[in-house]
Amino acid sequence: MNIVSLLQNAVSQAVEQLYGEKADTAKISVSPTPGDFTGDYTVVVFPFVKLSKKSPELTGTELGEFLTREVAEVSDFNVIKGFLNLELGAAYWQKFLDDALANPDFGRQPRSGHKVMVEYSSPNTNKPLHLGHVRNILLGWSCSRILEAAGHDVVRVQVINDRGVAICKSMYSWLHFGEGKTPDNSGVKGDHLVGDFYVLFEQKSKEEYAAWQQTADAQAILESRKKPNQTDKEFFKDFKNQWFNTYSRLGAEVRDMLRKWEAGDPETVALWQQMNSWVYAGFDQTYDALGVSFDKLYFESNTYLLGKEIVDEGLAKGVFYRKDDGSVWVDLTDIGQDHKLVLRSDGTSVYITQDLGTARMRYQEFGCDRVVYVVADEQNYHFTVLFEVLKRLGEPYADGLFHLSYGLVELPAGRMKTSEGTVVDADELIDEVITLSRQQASERGDVSNFPAEEQDKLYAQIGLGALKFFMIKVNPKKKMTFNPEESVDLQGQTGPYIQYSYVRINGLMQRIEKEQIDLSSWVEYADYQPQEKELLKILHEYPAVVAQAAADYDPSHIANFCYSLAKSYHRFWHDLSIFNADTPQTRAFRLQLSRMTGQVLKTAMGLLGIEMPNRM
RNA sequence: GGUCCCAUAGCUCAAUGGAUAGAGCACCUGCCUUCUAAGCAGGCGGUUACAGGUUCGACCCCUGUUGGGAUCACCA
Known part of the structure; x- marks a missing residue:
C-alpha cells in the first residue's frame, strides 16, 4: 500500500x-x-x-x-x-531510497490488464507535416509512453487520410505540370514534392477563379445572389466552394479523377500509389527525426466504406432514424446537440460513419478496452457525437473512449495561414532547432574536443530536447503560442536545463566507476540536509505523478515534474559538496541520491520522448 | 444565435477545494583558485477578466456578465 x-x-x-x-x-x-x-x-x-x-x-x-x-x-x-x-522518520526514507535504487523500473505501475490504443498524427497525404502535427505527434507519443508506464498495454496507430479530393489535386497537378519530377531526380523530399504540386494546383485554381469572375455568367450570379451588406469580393470569397464544385474546369477534372480512382481505374490508382509512396517515405523520415513510431497504420482508402452495417444495426436498435429521402440520422437533442447525419441519401458514408466502422474494426482486431484519439480541439463536436453514438449502440469499449483534445499552435504573429505562407514546416523546424542549438552550444565551448559524430548527436538531442519540452510542458487543452526563439532557449524552464542536471550526475557516476568507490555506507547517513530531503521527497512523488499523468492523459504533468526535480538537484549540487563531503557516509549518500535522481530524470524525460546526453 | 473551450505577474506557463497564488523569460544585484556557471542566490513584478453564490476554506465548484477561440456541411 x-x-x-x-x-x-x-x-x-x-x-x-x-x-x-x-x-x-x-x-x-x-x-x-x-x-x-x-x-x-x-x-x-x-x-x-x-x-x-x-x-x-x-x-x-x-x-x-x-x-x-x-x-x-x-x-x-x-x-x-x-x-x-x-x-515520516529516517527509517522510512532510507527504505524508500533503498527500494528505489534496487528497482530499475521505479515509477512504473503494476500491470493494469487494460489495453489502450493511442491514435495520433493522422496526416493527409497531400502536404508535408507542419507545426500543428508536431504538437499532435509529441503529445501522442508521450501519452502512449506514459500509459505504458502506468501498466497498460499500448497499441500506437495512425490513420492516414490517403484518398479524396485533396490528393487528387496533387495528382492532377503533377500529371499536367510535373514534367516527370520525382523525389529521386529532383532531390526534393517526397512529401514536400507532392505538397508543392498541391500548392501549384491551388494557384492555378485561383487564377481560373479570378478569370471566371470577369465573365458574364459570374457577373449575373453576383447580381442575383449577393447579399445587400456584402462587397463583391466577400461574395466571391464565400462562393468559392460552390464555384469549384459547379463551374470550375479544374474542379471538374479533379472530381473526374476521384471518380476514376473510386472505380479502380488502373492508371489513376497507379499514379495515386506512386505519389503516396513518395509521401510515406517523407513522413517516415520526419517521424524518425522526432523519434516516434507506430504499431499499425490504417489507410482511409481501406476504411472509408466501413460503418454501413453499423448504420443498419443502429436503425434496427432505434438509435438512428431514416428520413423520406433515405438519409439516416441520429437525434442528439436530448444531450443538447443537434440531429446528425450518419448516412447520405445516396447510401454513401460520411466521415462519422467511417469512424464508427473503424472503431469497431479495431476493437475486433486488438480488443483494446480504451482508445485515445489525439486530435485538435476543432473536432470536439465530432468526438462528442462519435462517442455518444458508440455508447448508444452499446459497444463494449464505449466507456473507455477519450479524445485527447489539444489547442491550436499559434505563432507570436497569430494563426498559421497557408494563404500567407506562415505555416511552419515540421522538417524545417527540426533542422532549425538543431542548427540553433549547435550555434549556441558552440559558444559555450567545451564540446569542441568531441568527435564530430558525437557532436552531431548531441546537438540533435539538445535541439529536439528544447523543442519537445517547450511543446509538452503546456497543458494540452490550452492553445499555445509557439515562439521559435524561446523554444530553443537553453536556460531556465527548458529541456536543456534538465539535460544539464543529468549530465552533471553522469559525470559523478563516471567518477565513481573510475575510482571504484564503495557506496554501501550510505545507509549510515540519516541526518538529512533540507536540500537532500527535498530531493528525496520529489523522487518519492514520481510514481504518483506517473499515475496521475496517465489518468488525466496529460504529459505536461511529467514535464513539470522533471523541471522541479532538476531544479531541486541543481540547488543540491550548488549548496552541498558531493565528492568532497565531510564523511565517507555523507559522500556515499549524496552519490546514491544523485544516482537515483539521474535514473528518474532519464526515465521521466524518456516518457516525453526526450533523450539525455551523457556530456554537454 | 445554439453548444463547447479559454482568460493567473510586462511575456510564456504552474498551482488533486487547503497554509503567504508559484516558476521561467525580460529588467536589476550578487556568486566560478574547490565535483561542468547550459548553474545558484536575491530584487522587481498579482483586485487570479468582472459581479454574485456554495463552503470552515474558492484561481479551482455554481449562476450571470465581458473579452477571445472553436464548432454547428448529404466536407474530411
Missing part, C-alpha cells in the same frame, strides 16, 4: 476511535507538505472539527498524537492552524 492511502486509513481509524464516527477515507486530504513547513505529509483537519467538537488546533494535536503512537512510519508531528504536518 502506498503511504498516502496508509495515512488516510490511519486517520480514518483515529477519527473513529477518538470521536466515535467514521470519516470517508477517500475524502481525507493527505498531501505532500509544502516546502516552507516542517513535515512530509499534511492532513487537513478542518473536516473533522464537526466530529471532535474541538478547535482545529486541538483536533490536529489529538490526531497527531494518535498517529505518532499507532503508525510505525510516523515519527513526529506539528500542527499549524488546521494543518497537521506528519514526519
